[in-house]
Amino acid sequence: MSLGGKWPLRLTVGLLAGAGGLYALYKLTTLNRDREEGESRSGGDCESKKQNLLHRVSCLQVAGDSEGTVDTQQGGVLAKHPDGLEQQHLQVVLGLLQGTSDASTRELALVTVGNSAAFTINQDLIRNLGGLNVIANCLLDEVMSIKVKAMNALNNLSMNVANQEKLKIWIPQILEILEASMLNSELQVAGFRVLTNLSVTNNYHHMMTNSIPHFLKLLVEGTENVKVQVLKVLVNLSANPDLTNDLLCAQAPSSFLLLFDSCVNKEVLLRMLMFVANLRENLNLLQVSSQHEYEVESLHSLLFGNPTQFSHELATLMSHQDNEVKQQVARIITKRA
Template identity: 35%
Template sequence: MAAGGAAVRALVGLSLGAAICYCVYKVMWRYETKKKQKVGDGRLGILSKVSGIPVKSSVQSDAADEFENNPQSVIDLQPHHLKMLIEIVSSSSNASLREKALVTLGNCAAFTRNVNIISNLNGIQVIGAAISDEETDIRISALNALNNLSLNIENQDRLKDYLHEVCETITSAPLNSELQFAGLRLLINMAVFYDHHKVLAEYIPFFLTLLAEGNIDTQIWTSKVLVNLSLNSSMATFLFRSKAPRTLDALFDLATDKELLFRLLSISANLYASLGTSQNRDEHIYGKDSLYTLLLGDSSGLKQNLLSLLQIPQPEIQNQVMKLILMCNSKRIKYNTTTPNRTNISEAQVI
C-alpha cells in the first residue's frame, strides 16, 4: 500500500509539473506573440510538441481550461517531449519557465524508464549547468532533478563531475535554506559510493560545522552524509583530523532528537571501529580541536554519557551504545562508568 501511494504521489507530481510547465510556457508565448505581432516563434513548436495540445494564437484562450480538457497529454510524456523540456532548460530566457521545466524533468526522473532517456539526451549536462544559475529556484530545482537521476547507478559516474560545485553551493548557501537542503540530499546519494569520498574530504570541517550550527533538518541531512563517509575506513583519518566545533559535544545527550542521535552514534561507532589501525590510533597526529579529540579525548561528551544514553528505550540507539561500550572495552578506551542518576534520565526523556 505504501509503495502504491508513493507511486500515485509521484505520478501526481509529474502531472502537476508538466501542467505548470505547459501553462507558463503558453503565457510566455502569448506575451511574445502580442509584443512581436506574430502567430508564434520557434518555441511555440516546442510547447505544442511537449503538451500535445494545439496552441491557439488568441490571447483570450484559457490555458488552464485546455489542460483540464487534455489531462493525458501532460502525463504520457514521450522521449521527444523530454527532449523539448531539456531544450527549454538550456535555451529559454524565461527563468520561471526554465524552473518549471526542471521540476517536470525531476518528476520524470522518478520513473525508471525516463532516466536513461534524459541521460542519453544530454540532460544531465544541461541540468548540471543550471546549478550555477543566478536564480535560486532554478538551482534548487536543478539539484532536485539531479538527486532523482543519481538513484540510477550508471548516472553516478556522470554526476561525479558536479560534486565539487554541489559542495561549493552548500557552503555558500544561506544556513538552513532550501538550496542547502537540496545540495545535501544529492550528496547523500553520491556519498553511497566510496569513489566519490576523496572529493568530499576537504568539506568535512564544514559538514561538522553544519551539525553544530544548523537546525534539526540541516543536522539530519548532514549526519546522513557523514554516516556514509564514516562507513569507508579509508576516510577515518580525514574525519578524525577534521576540525570539529566543541559544541558538538552537547549533542550526545538525552534531550537530542533521537533520529539525529542515532546517526551521531552510528558515525562514532564506525570511527571507533577504525581504531584497529596504528595510524588512526596515534593521538599525536590529531589536534586539540579535532574530531578525534571530541570523540576520544579525556573530556569527550560521548564517553562521559555512554551509560546514560543506554537508558534511551529505542532499540536502535541502545544497539549503537552497546557497540560503542564493547569497542571501548576491547580497545581499552576509558569512559565514564558511573551509574547515571535515573531521576535525571526520566526528566530528560520527558523534555
C-alpha cells in the first residue's frame, strides 16, 4: 500500500512516535479502507481492534532471545497466534521504509516489521510482499541504529528456509559490514546472529569462506558475547566436511590456544571444543582420500601440526568439572589420526 499524498510525512511521523505508533498504522489503514468501502464503524469496535493489534506486536522480542533464536516457550505461544499483523498493516510499514528518509520513522518501521516477523505466517507474508529486499536495503543506510534494527529484523526473517534462499544475495554485504563495524558493537553481534541462521544448512557456507580468518581473529579480540556469536557460525561451518580445508588453511592468531584454558567461560570453551572436534573428525575422513599442505601459521598447524601445547591444554581439560566439556575433549582425543 502506498501512502501517496494522503497523509503528509510529518503527520505520519507524529502518529508513529511513542507507544501509539502501532495504533497509528492501524488507524491509517482502517480509515483508508472505510473510505474505499463507504462503511462506518463504531468507536468501540475500532478501539477493540486497536488493542488487539497492540497486544499482538508489543509483547514480541525483536530478535529472539540472547541466542539469536526464539526460545521454545515463546515459540509455543506464537504458534497459537499465527496471524500477527495483517497484510495491509505490513504494506504500510514497508511503504514507510521505501518512502521516507526520516531516521526515527525508519527505525520504528523496522522494529514493527521485525516484531511481526516472529510469526511464521508473517515471515512468509513479508517475503511475498517483496519486503525482504526492502528491509535488507536498510543495511546500506548511513545511520548505525537503522542498520542494527535492519539486522534484528533479518534475524527473525532468516529463521525461514524460503527466506534464506532470497536473503543469500545479502551475505556478502553482511560480511562486509561485520568486517567494517566497530569491535564488540551491537551491529557486529546482530550481524553474526543473522549469519548463524543462514549457516544452519550447508547451502551458503561457500559464501562465507573468505571471512574465516576474520572470524578467528574475533575469537581472540572480542568480548565473550561476540566470541559466542562467532563460534555459533564456526561450529555450523565446521560440521560441513566440504569446508574442512578452508577452515584449517585459514591463518589463526597464536593466542588462539589460550581459549582452551579451563578458566575460559564455559559457553565459549564448550563451543571451541565442538568446533575442533568437528574439524578433527572431518580431517580423518579427508586424509583417507587426499593429502593437503598447510602453512605454518594455519589453524591446522596450530592444532594438529605440532600439537604439544594443544595436547597439554586437552589433558588439563580432561579434569574439568563440567561433563559436557570432558565429552568434547574425548571426541578430539579419540579421533586423532
